[in-house]
Amino acid sequence: MRQAATIKDVGQRAGCGVATVSRVLNNTGPASAKMRERVLAAADALDFQFSEVGRSLQSSTTRTIGCVVPSIENPVYADAVQGAQAVFVNAGYQMLLTCTNYSADAEIHAVRTLIAKQVDGMLLTVGDAQNSEGLNLIRRRQLPHSLLFNAAPAGQTSWSVDDHAAAAAVADAFAKNNHVHTGFLALNFLSSDRARRRFEGFAERCMQNGMTPPALLEVDDDGLDLTAHLHGFLEDHPELTGIFASNDFLAFAVIRSARKLSIDVPRDLSIVGFDGIKVGQMVEPSLATIATTPRVLGTGAGKTVLSMIDGSAPPNVPQKEQTFSFRAGGSLAPLTAESKDDGKVAAFPPSNDQTRKTAKIQQERSK
Amino acid sequence: MRQAATIKDVGQRAGCGVATVSRVLNNTGPASAKMRERVLAAADALDFQFSEVGRSLQSSTTRTIGCVVPSIENPVYADAVQGAQAVFVNAGYQMLLTCTNYSADAEIHAVRTLIAKQVDGMLLTVGDAQNSEGLNLIRRRQLPHSLLFNAAPAGQTSWSVDDHAAAAAVADAFAKNNHVHTGFLALNFLSSDRARRRFEGFAERCMQNGMTPPALLEVDDDGLDLTAHLHGFLEDHPELTGIFASNDFLAFAVIRSARKLSIDVPRDLSIVGFDGIKVGQMVEPSLATIATTPRVLGTGAGKTVLSMIDGSAPPNVPQKEQTFSFRAGGSLAPLTAESKDDGKVAAFPPSNDQTRKTAKIQQERSK
DNA sequence: TTGAAAGCGCTAACAT
DNA sequence: ATGTTAGCGCTTTCAA
Numbered sequence: 174m175r176q177a178a179t180i181k182d183v184g185q186r187a188g189c190g191v192a193t194v195s196r197v198l199n200n201t202g203p204a205s206a207k208m209r210e211r212v213l214a215a216a217d218a219l220d221f222q223f224s225e226v227g228r229s230l231q232s233s234t235t236r237t238i239g240c241v242v243p244s245i246e247n248p249v250y251a252d253a254v255q256g257a258q259a260v261f262v263n264a265g266y267q268m269l270l271t272c273t274n275y276s277a278d279a280e281i282h283a284v285r286t287l288i289a290k291q292v293d294g295m296l297l298t299v300g301d302a303q304n305s306e307g308l309n310l311i312r313r314r315q316l317p318h319s320l321l322f323n324a325a326p327a328g329q330t331s332w333s334v335d336d337h338a339a340a341a342a343v344a345d346a347f348a349k350n351n352h353v354h355t356g357f358l359a360l361n362f363l364s365s366d367r368a369r370r371r372f373e374g375f376a377e378r379c380m381q382n383g384m385t386p387p388a389l390l391e392v393d394d395d396g397l398d399l400t401a402h403l404h405g406f407l408e409d410h411p412e413l414t415g416i417f418a419s420n421d422f423l424a425f426a427v428i429r430s431a432r433k434l435s436i437d438v439p440r441d442l443s444i445v446g447f448d449g450i451k452v453g454q455m456v457e458p459s460l461a462t463i464a465t466t467p468r469v470l471g472t473g474a475g476k477t478v479l480s481m482i483d484g485s486a487p488p489n490v491p492q493k494e495q496t497f498s499f500r501a502g503g504s505l506a507p508l509t510a511e512s513k514d515d516g517k518v519a520a521f522p523p524s525n526d527q528t529r530k531t532a533k534i535q536q537e538r539s540k
Numbered sequence: 541m542r543q544a545a546t547i548k549d550v551g552q553r554a555g556c557g558v559a560t561v562s563r564v565l566n567n568t569g570p571a572s573a574k575m576r577e578r579v580l581a582a583a584d585a586l587d588f589q590f591s592e593v594g595r596s597l598q599s600s601t602t603r604t605i606g607c608v609v610p611s612i613e614n615p616v617y618a619d620a621v622q623g624a625q626a627v628f629v630n631a632g633y634q635m636l637l638t639c640t641n642y643s644a645d646a647e648i649h650a651v652r653t654l655i656a657k658q659v660d661g662m663l664l665t666v667g668d669a670q671n672s673e674g675l676n677l678i679r680r681r682q683l684p685h686s687l688l689f690n691a692a693p694a695g696q697t698s699w700s701v702d703d704h705a706a707a708a709a710v711a712d713a714f715a716k717n718n719h720v721h722t723g724f725l726a727l728n729f730l731s732s733d734r735a736r737r738r739f740e741g742f743a744e745r746c747m748q749n750g751m752t753p754p755a756l757l758e759v760d761d762d763g764l765d766l767t768a769h770l771h772g773f774l775e776d777h778p779e780l781t782g783i784f785a786s787n788d789f790l791a792f793a794v795i796r797s798a799r800k801l802s803i804d805v806p807r808d809l810s811i812v813g814f815d816g817i818k819v820g821q822m823v824e825p826s827l828a829t830i831a832t833t834p835r836v837l838g839t840g841a842g843k844t845v846l847s848m849i850d851g852s853a854p855p856n857v858p859q860k861e862q863t864f865s866f867r868a869g870g871s872l873a874p875l876t877a878e879s880k881d882d883g884k885v886a887a888f889p890p891s892n893d894q895t896r897k898t899a900k901i902q903q904e905r906s907k
Numbered sequence: 908t909t910g911a912a913a914g915c916g917c918t919a920a921c922a923t
Numbered sequence: 924a925t926g927t928t929a930g931c932g933c934t935t936t937c938a939a
Contacts, residue, residue, distance in 0.1 A: 174682050175682045177655075177681065179933085180932060180933065180934095181932075181933095190909065190910045190911070191933080191934090192909075192911080192935080193908085195933070195934060195935085196908095196909090199934085201934085202909095202935095203909085204908070205908060208909080220680065220681070222652065222655055223656060223933075224658055224931095224932055225656045225657045225658065226596045226931085227597060227915090227931075227932030227934085228933055228934080229915090229933090230915045230916065230931090230932075231915050231933045231935085232915085235593065237636075244622065245612055245618045245622050246622055251612045251615070251618045254612065254637075255611065255612050255613055255639050258637060262646075267654075267657060268636065269604075269634050269635065269636055269637075270625060270635055270636075271634070274626075279629075283629075285589065287634075288544075289589045289591065289592045290592045290593075290604075290634060313587065314541065314544065314587065315541050316541055317541060422819070425822040425823070426822060428822065429821070429822045451789075452789070452823075454796070456792070456819075457799070457824060546915090546917085547916060548916075548917095556926080558926090559918080559919080559926060559927075560924085560925055560926075562917070563918095566918085568918085568919095569924090569925095571924070571925085575924075575925080591915095592917095593917090594916030594931090595916080595917055596917090597930090598916080598919085598930080599918075599931085910938085910939080911937090911938080912935100912937090913935090913936085913937100915932105915934095916931105917931090919928100919929095919930100920927105921926100921929100922925100922928100923927090
């Protein structure tokens with residue numbers, strides 16, 4: 174790479190000192206018209222641009238914000254990150270992005286590097302906000318930052334979905350549709366406080382609704398075909414009539430696996446997802462899910478960080494109950510009282526359950 | 541934010557000069573065991589980390605690479621970016637990310653800023669590689685860089701799908717299924733060289749296959765409900781039996797709109813997408829599409845940039861024909877010889893003719 | 908109106 | 924083995 178011109182080169186060419194160049198190009202002090210012109214010409218001829226590195230050293234500010242998320246392959250994070258990024262650019266900041274792939278090691282390493290890079294602030298989704306080495310580091314250095322999607326520890330700002338309440342809403346939806354025996358499907362259950370809170374909220378409300386405690390199915394790889402897992406799970410729990418998947422992709426995966434196993438969704442098995450990614454509404458059956466607004470959270474968290482940097486008033490985080498809404502969809506169908514009564518709601522029912530088919534159609538039509 | 545400790549502070553506390561601190565902490569020169577210990581202790585006590593800004597100024601290298609893509613809301617870019625990011629982190633580089641939202645203005649602005657930030661290299665998907673101000677700037681400065689998803693201009697590296705050939709494969713797929721009259725649906729047609737190349741490749745092969753030239757439907761907003769557009773389009777082109785959407789999301793959108801218009805996919809209308817996002821295989825009907833490997837392209841492009849920086853041998857870009865593959869799916873069905881013969885394969889039954897005429901006229905007038 | 912110089916944090920060459 | 928210092932590109936006093 175060709176060595177870029179510095180302010181000194183410009184000064185030389187324009188026949189003046191570097192201070193003059195700085196003043197002219199930054200419009201930050203007096204300069205004669207003649208000098209002005211010479212400097213401008215020289216800068217132009219040399220394709221000159223100020224080096225932000227020099228500036229940063231001098232000003233001890235980098236106009237850079239670090240962003241750490243698990244993975245932008247998940248559109249929830251991708252949307253949030255893009256929202257934050259837009260906020261940053263508008264305010265003249267750049268974003269350094271690191272994806273941790275849900276690894277705590279990568280997380281702390283990323284935080285360290287970002288601190289070394291002297292970021293002015295940080296935006297992050299950590300694996301476990303209660304116990305994050307990286308987060309502690311940031312706090313100790315009193316670096317402006319905001320959490321995203323994590324449950325906020327005491328005294329912290331976090332732009333997040335109320336996972337607990339949202340999961341409870343899913344339990345209510347199942348209850349309203351007469352489901353009693355449900356399962357919870359999670360990915361990265363151990364390394365994600367989000368998944369755990371969803372399970373807790375779901376299980377609690379199931380109990381309150383007089384449903385049985387949900388059976389837990391954990392899987393550890395995304396690309397995995399769930400068919401075998403699902404098969405085993407339903408073998409172990411033949412009474413299940415519904416599954417709450419901790420995100421929409423998992424929900425899709427379950428639906429596909431169910432199809433392979435000749436289990437009809439929603440006739441034989443109802444599915445509810447979480448996140449509300451847009452394809453959920455484009456497919457058939459549409460996906461019942463918790464709709465969230467990742468972009469809103471991302472922009473909010475971005476603005477929060479900026480406000481901490483410039484000392485302005487931070488935006489208000491949304492009310493907990495406004496962070497999500499239950500979105501009905503064809504993948505969740507009511508269980509008739511009848512099928513419920515005679516305890517015949519096995520995962521592999523006799524092929525012609527006329528009642529339930531009707532129920533499905535009714536729901537379809539009600540859309 | 542608390543003022544972070546500098547190498548000077550550490551030296552002071554350890555009772556030695558800054559050079560010694562640097563040598564000890566970097567393992568870059570001799571040091572007595574005693575000194576070593578004192579420095580380590582001091583650094584620890586002060587939570588010291590080297591400032592990369594100081595280092596960068598001194599070494600005129602930032603270990604930072606700029607990445608410019610249209611939008612990571614599109615999983616194709618998100619996957620590629622994440623792949624590149626992983627490559628960078630492994631090599632000790634950080635990534636500055638900017639999303640342009642398909643705006644040429646944002647593109648050049650991002651490039652300028654990234655240059656000012658002294659990035660060591662750049663990875664980018666521009667709107668139009670033949671005519672990109674930002675790309676010119678980068679070339680003029682001889683900054684190590686690689687294109688991603690763009691068709692490579694002469695003498696440039698680009699990790700991209702062979703859009704032209706892939707689109708031709710779609711035409712072949714339609715032909716093999718006896719389709720003759722097809723349409724092409726594009727988003728951001730004007731600002732994306734990708735969309736244009738796909739159209740060209742598709743149109744060319746349609747001709748070669750003895751099909752009629754594809755009708756072009758451009759839309760400009762993503763969130764848009766396509767129903768009205770689709771209705772008008774099919775009014776204008778009642779002979780169409782298949783639509784090639786320039787990306788999978790558009791394909792989903794068309795399918796959903798078709799459903800609203802009581803047009804069955806694939807019976808009344810076949811749809812083929814582009815990109816091969818994973819949900820395409822999870823839904824019913826599954827989406828026929830061009831499967832691509834964004835992550836492979838992203839990591840490849842990332843490695844290319846790194847190799848240009850350190851002068852090592854660049855990875856080989858894949859053979860053009862290996863950059864995609866046609867993936868069959870339920871959304872593309874054969875047209876029977878019969879239906880083809882009597883030309884009865886209109887999207888609307890004859891009874892709707894009156895309505896359609898009206899609608900068409902209305903659309904004409906609204907233009 | 909302009910320039911000289913200090914200093915931001917660091918590394919490396921040179922002295923001791 | 925350790926310290927001193929120049930210099931990376933820039934802004935900002937302070938003098939002229």
